[in-house]
Amino acid sequence: QAQLVESGGGLVQPGGSLRLSCAASGFTLEYYTIGWFRQAPGKEREGISCINSSDRRTYYADFMGGRFTISRDNAKNTVYLQMNSLKPEDTAVYYCAAAVHYELGCPNEYDYWGQGTQVTVSS
Numbered sequence: 001q002a003q004l005v006e007s008g009g010g011l012v013q014p015g016g017s018l019r020l021s022c023a024a025s026g027f028t029l030e031y032y033t034i035g036w037f038r039q040a041p042g043k044e045r046e047g048i049s050c051i052n053s054s055d056r057r058t059y060y061a062d063f064m065g066g067r068f069t070i071s072r073d074n075a076k077n078t079v080y081l082q083m084n085s086l087k088p089e090d091t092a093v094y095y096c097a098a099a100v101h102y103e104l105g106c107p108n109e110y111d112y113w114g115q116g117t118q119v120t121v122s123s
Helices: none
Strands: 003-007 010-012 018-025 033-039 046-051 058-060 068-073 078-083 092-099 117-121
Touching (some): 003 092, 018 033, 018 092, 018 117, 033 068, 033 078, 046 068, 058 068, 078 092
Parallel strands (some): 010 117
Antiparallel strands (some): 003 018, 018 078, 033 046, 033 092, 046 058, 068 078, 092 117
């Protein structure tokens, strides 16, 4: 059964770092574009970043300001989101998703979603 599981969230102080993981089971993620999203309480879910399957091109939302980096480890069937210089406004549930996608940029819709992992940035 196809599944994505996020991990690595937690409580971190402002300015700190976290590395989120998105582990796939039931399918091989190297053939999928993977996206990271987040949703804060009372807010709409917003896209953060995505990484394409074949050429590993990456895309980032402008609001990230170069603080986040998406990457793949196909041997581990896992994608990562390295988050640095975290701010309180980064507090949200973070989700990963997978999509078959053959065009430039990030997909408009995804086939599989993870359950989310909570990131809380607070002093």
